Amino acid sequence: MIEVRHVSLSYGKTPALKDVSLCxxxxxxxxxxxxxxxxxxxLARVMDGLYLPDAGxxxxxxxxxxxxxMRARRLVGLVLQEPDDQAVARRVADDLAFGPRNIGAADIPxxxxxxxxxxxxxxxxxxDIGSLSGGQKQLVAIAGVLAMRPAYLVMDEPxxxxxxxxxxxxxxxxxxxxxxxxxxxxxxxxxxxxxxxxRVVVMSRGSVVAQGPPAEAxxxxxxxxxxxxxxxxxxxxxxxxxxxxxxxxxxxDDAAEELCR
Amino acid sequence: xxxxxxxxxxxxxxxxxxVLMAEGxxxxxxxxxxxxxxxxxxxxxxxxxxxxxxxxPFIVVISAFQWLFAGPAMAALTLVRITLLYVAGSVVTATTxxxxxxxxxxxxxxxxxxxTRTDIGRDIATMMMLAIAFxxxxxxxxxxxxxxQEARGVSYxxxxxxxxGEIAVIxxxxxxxxxxxxRVATAMEARxxxxxx
Amino acid sequence: MSLKAEDxxxxxPGAGGPAISSASLEIGKGxxxxxxxxxxxxxxxLIRCLAGLIKPSQGRVSIDGQAPEKARRAIGFxxxxxxxxxxxxTVCDEVAFGPRNMGLPPDxxxxxxxxxxDAVGISRDLMSVAPRSLSYGxxxxxxxxxxxxxxxxxxxxxxxxxxxxYEGRTRITGLxxxxxAAGMTVIVASHDPLDLxxxxxxxxxxxxxxxxxxxxxxxxxxxxxGITSDTIELARRLQSCGIxxxxxxxxxxxxxxxxxxxx
Numbered sequence: 001m002i003e004v005r006h007v008s009l010s011y012g013k014t015p016a017l018k019d020v021s022l023c024x025x026x027x028x029x030x031x032x033x034x035x036x037x038x039x040x041x042x043l044a045r046v047m048d049g050l051y052l053p054d055a056g057x058x059x060x061x062x063x064x065x066x067x068x069x070m071r072a073r074r075l076v077g078l079v080l081q082e083p084d085d086q087a088v089a090r091r092v093a094d095d096l097a098f099g100p101r102n103i104g105a106a107d108i109p110x111x112x113x114x115x116x117x118x119x120x121x122x123x124x125x126x127x128d129i130g131s132l133s134g135g136q137k138q139l140v141a142i143a144g145v146l147a148m149r150p151a152y153l154v155m156d157e158p159x160x161x162x163x164x165x166x167x168x169x170x171x172x173x174x175x176x177x178x179x180x181x182x183x184x185x186x187x188x189x190x191x192x193x194x195x196x197x198x199r200v201v202v203m204s205r206g207s208v209v210a211q212g213p214p215a216e217a218x219x220x221x222x223x224x225x226x227x228x229x230x231x232x233x234x235x236x237x238x239x240x241x242x243x244x245x246x247x248x249x250x251x252x253d254d255a256a257e258e259l260c261r
Numbered sequence: 262x263x264x265x266x267x268x269x270x271x272x273x274x275x276x277x278x279x280v281l282m283a284e285g286x287x288x289x290x291x292x293x294x295x296x297x298x299x300x301x302x303x304x305x306x307x308x309x310x311x312x313x314x315x316x317x318p319f320i321v322v323i324s325a326f327q328w329l330f331a332g333p334a335m336a337a338l339t340l341v342r343i344t345l346l347y348v349a350g351s352v353v354t355a356t357t358x359x360x361x362x363x364x365x366x367x368x369x370x371x372x373x374x375x376x377t378r379t380d381i382g383r384d385i386a387t388m389m390m391l392a393i394a395f396x397x398x399x400x401x402x403x404x405x406x407x408x409x410q411e412a413r414g415v416s417y418x419x420x421x422x423x424x425x426g427e428i429a430v431i432x433x434x435x436x437x438x439x440x441x442x443x444r445v446a447t448a449m450e451a452r453x454x455x456x457x458x
Numbered sequence: 459m460s461l462k463a464e465d466x467x468x469x470x471p472g473a474g475g476p477a478i479s480s481a482s483l484e485i486g487k488g489x490x491x492x493x494x495x496x497x498x499x500x501x502x503x504l505i506r507c508l509a510g511l512i513k514p515s516q517g518r519v520s521i522d523g524q525a526p527e528k529a530r531r532a533i534g535f536x537x538x539x540x541x542x543x544x545x546x547x548t549v550c551d552e553v554a555f556g557p558r559n560m561g562l563p564p565d566x567x568x569x570x571x572x573x574x575x576d577a578v579g580i581s582r583d584l585m586s587v588a589p590r591s592l593s594y595g596x597x598x599x600x601x602x603x604x605x606x607x608x609x610x611x612x613x614x615x616x617x618x619x620x621x622x623x624y625e626g627r628t629r630i631t632g633l634x635x636x637x638x639a640a641g642m643t644v645i646v647a648s649h650d651p652l653d654l655x656x657x658x659x660x661x662x663x664x665x666x667x668x669x670x671x672x673x674x675x676x677x678x679x680x681x682x683x684g685i686t687s688d689t690i691e692l693a694r695r696l697q698s699c700g701i702x703x704x705x706x707x708x709x710x711x712x713x714x715x716x717x718x719x720x721x
Contacts, residue, residue: 035623036593048451070453078451081621085444088387090394094359099452130397134497144452160621163497163649164684189623192688227624230688230709237713243720252692259692259716260699402542409543412511412535412614413604414559432545436590440541 001025002047002076002152002183006056009042016042018206019056024152024183029174031194031214032187033226034203040187043203044156047185048078061151074103077145081157083137092116092132092140093125099148115147118180119173135166142173152183160189171196191218195229195250202226215248231255264302266365269353272298280345288341295349302356312351313344320344363390387454391445402437406430459522461485461508461612461643466517468503477503478667480517485645485660487611490638492654492675493647494683495664501647502538502616504664508645509535509614521612531560534610538617540601541590549575549592549600550585556607574607577640578633595626602633606642613637615646619653627653652687655680655707677705 002024009017017039024030024047034040045051046058049065049072058065058072065072080086089095096112105111116122119139124132129140138158145153155174159167171193178184186193194200200217202210202225210220218232228236231249238245249255276298280291299309320343328336363386370382410429411417417426463483469476478500485491485508493501506512508519510526510533521529534556537543546552553574557567575582578599584592589600598618606613618634619627631653637644638657646654651661655675663671663683671679677690689709696703702719706712 035625036595045447050447050450073451073453078448080444080448080451082444084398085441086448087394088445088449089359089390091359094363094390097360098449098454102453102455129394141448148452157621164686165496225624227627231692234689234692234709234713237710238716241713241717243717252688252695255688255692256695256699259696259701405537405539406542408506408511409537409539412509412537413543413556414530414608416559429545433542436545437541 001059001061002185003059004043004047004056005059007043007046007053007058008055009046009051009053015206017046017053020203020206020208021056022201022208022211024154024185026151026183027178027181028183028199029178029197030183030185030199030201031197032185032201032203033189033191033194035225038203039206040203041156044078044154044185044187047072047152047154048076049073050078074148075150076152076154077142077148077150079138079141079145079153079155079158081160083134083141083161086141086144087129087137090128090130092121092127092129092143095129095140096144096147099144103148105148111147111149115143118146118176119143120169133166134162135169138162138166138170139173142170146177150182152185153177154185154187156187157189158186159193167193189227191227191229191232195232214250218250219248264356266357266361267368269302269357270365273349273353276349277346280342280349284338288338288345291345292341295345295352298349299352302352304352304355308355309348309351312355313348316347320347359390359393363387398441399434399438402441403430403434406433406437409433459487459611461522462520463508463514464517464519466504466507466514466519468507468512469515470503476515476667478507478514478664481507481664481667481669482517483508483662483669483672485612485643487643488638488641489643489660490634490654490658491643491645491660491662492651492658493645493662493664494649494651494680494685496684497649499664499683500667501649501664503667505535505614505616505645505647509533509612511535531608532611533614534605534608534612535614536598536601536605536616536618538620540594540597543601543604544589544597547588548586549580549589552589552600553603553607556604560608562608570607570609574603577606577637578603579629595622595629598622598626598630599633606637610642612643612645615644617648618646619648619650631657651675651685652707656711675707680707 004020004022007017007020020043032040042051046053049069052066060072060075063071087095088098093112096115097108100108100111116125119142121139121143124136129137159170174184174186188194195214197214199212200214201208202217202221204225209222210217218228229250231251231254234255235245235249246258283291320340323343324336324340327339366389367382367386370385374380374382407430410426415426415429416422463481466478466481467476468478481504493504495501507514510519519526521532544552546555550571554567554571557570575585580596580599589597592600619630634644635657658675660673661675661679662669663679665682670682673679689706689712693703693706693712703712703715706715
């Protein structure tokens with residue numbers, strides 16, 4: 001489990017995180033939402049051991065990132081927003097070998113093959129990364145961290161620059177990793193991504209302002225802070241127009257079930 | 262069977278020396294050696310041709326200068342030599358993956374690393390890999406910033422326009438590349454770059 | 459007065475196939491047109507051709523009857539990544555850059571700069587701030603202010619909402635609405651146009667460099683761009699279970715339609 005306990009962190013005098021607590025369990029998909037500059041990206045880097053908290057602590061499987069940041073980086077794979085900025089080599093397979101080489105792995109070819117299979121891009125192994133689509137590049141970035149066999153994945157806005165096809169491919173990869181027992185945390189501005197999570201954490205100005213299963217978190221969040229899933233907007237809209245809606249909707253099924261009766 | 266990268270690099274070095282020393286019939290023999298080598302290493306003719314095409318104008322211009330200053334015989338010799346060297350280099354790069362290449366560089370530099378008790382060999386190898394990956398990106402970034410400035414009415418016509426226009430490109434380019442370097446460095450650190458084995 | 463593209467094709471140097479093939483399009487004054495399609499479908503290339511930033515390999519573009527190079531003042535263009543355009547020391551200089559390039563007198567430049575900054579809703583207090591120190595959303599607004607400062611008749615926006623947070627997206631949608639209301643012709647390229655469907659006049663869908671749909675937005679044309687949404691999906695489900703709702707793109711529009719159908 002990744003446990004963030006009462007973490008505070010400042011850049012110089014600007015506070016980025018203020019007493020933030022949350023956890024990501026194995027096999028769980030947690031979505032982290034919030035406006036720009038609310039501390040989401042900083043939080044991702046704390047979970048990965050890239051930044052150490054000023055106060056509080058972050059534990060990865062029971063060990064503080066402060067005690068062993070390198071262990072945290074091995075156990076927590078971090079995927080960033082821009083598909084172009086994560087490749088260190090030109091050929092896909094060479095890029096995937098980068099992480100395992102850094103940790104001195106003996107079975108690099110096996111790890112590369114395994115990561116290619118898990119992300120469904122084995123056919124791209126010999127391609128030049130520059131020639132791939134944005135979605136494919138993002139899958140390469142995910143495969144690049146999977147080659148290090150992490151126990152958790154933390155993704156910082158992995159779909160925001162992708163089109164519908166790319167988004168679908170990345171979300172499929174998230175589902176696969178969750179089912180393989182990895183804990184996945186996805187930072188996102190996209191409510192349709194968050195609607196599929198087990199838990200949603202909403203941040204604002206460095207603090208957690210709502211946390212819980214999606215329906216609960218979306219109901220608690222201050223209006224106008226984040227975008228809401230379309231079906232949630234619909235159930236709110238119907239309520240505003242005087243139609244009784246039993247509960248807050250997340251999916252088309254929720255809405256169809258109640259309306260078609 | 263896969264030829265080790267170090268053998269290919271050694272062959273390339275010897276072949277280059279031979280090309281620079283040889284003349285006349287010997288060059289024809291070396292061309293034959295090159296074709297056999299390309300065949301043995303499994304380089305695809307189509308790929309070699311695609312690698313050669315962008316370089317051809319430069320080769321022709323250099324040879325044309327030779328013609329002006331040293332006469333047609335020297336020009337022909339230069340043309341053949343440069344083409345042979347270029348294709349030989351392409352055969353090696355087309356059949357060697359970056360990982361193999363980097364491993365070889367790292368191994369060759371291992372004595373230096375041991376002597377200085379650092380990871381310098383590995384760092385140099387990684388930097389070479391990054392440079393290969395980044396060169397096309399700089400050009401791409403430059404062109405898209407130039408387009409962005411043209412969209413705001415910057416004219417690149419004439420010498421003064423070009424200089425003024427390039428200034429409007431260089432500032433965002435430097436900022437853009439340094440921001441990008443930060444992001445790439447973060448991605449590399451997150452993938453455990455810098456961990457001692 | 460209109461912007462016309464006839465049989466336009468464009469091939470990037472060294473590329474295998476054309477990025478745009480024989481696209482024909484006419485955009486009238488005051489229209490809000492959204493060009494959508496998947497990444498790599500040719501959206502950016504098409505609007506660059508229409509704006510005269512790149513010359514089509516085939517076919518021709520005319521802006522109010524003139525060749526694009528003669529109609530530079532009629533065109534404003536904001537590229538996708540604002541940091542690629544911003545380079546001046548202050549927001550004020552940045553926005554004034556375009557009008558100065560056009561050789562306008564200083565007091566006219568100041569007036570246009572102020573108007574553009576007001577139009578995008580940036581506080582005038584920020585005029586002396588360095589554009590690079592602003593948040594991503596504000597940079598995008600400054601870049602749009604730069605594009606409209608010389609009061610072009612046609613404004614092109616390339617992915618204006620990409621990478622922005624909820625507040626930023628809402629502001630961009632509101633800004634596009636107010637620019638349209640002020641009579642500007644706005645052409646937006648976007649891979650995710652759902653926010654704009656309720657206010658746009660026309661949706662142009664590109665697939666593999668070809669125009670495959672052009673007309674008022676419809677579920678069918680969106681489908682051709684590979685775009686679907688929960689709202690569209692639910693409307694279909696409701697119709698099949700006997701609730702007669704209209705085609706709707708935003709949940710709010712669907713809510714209205716449901717209220718009507720249930721009456």
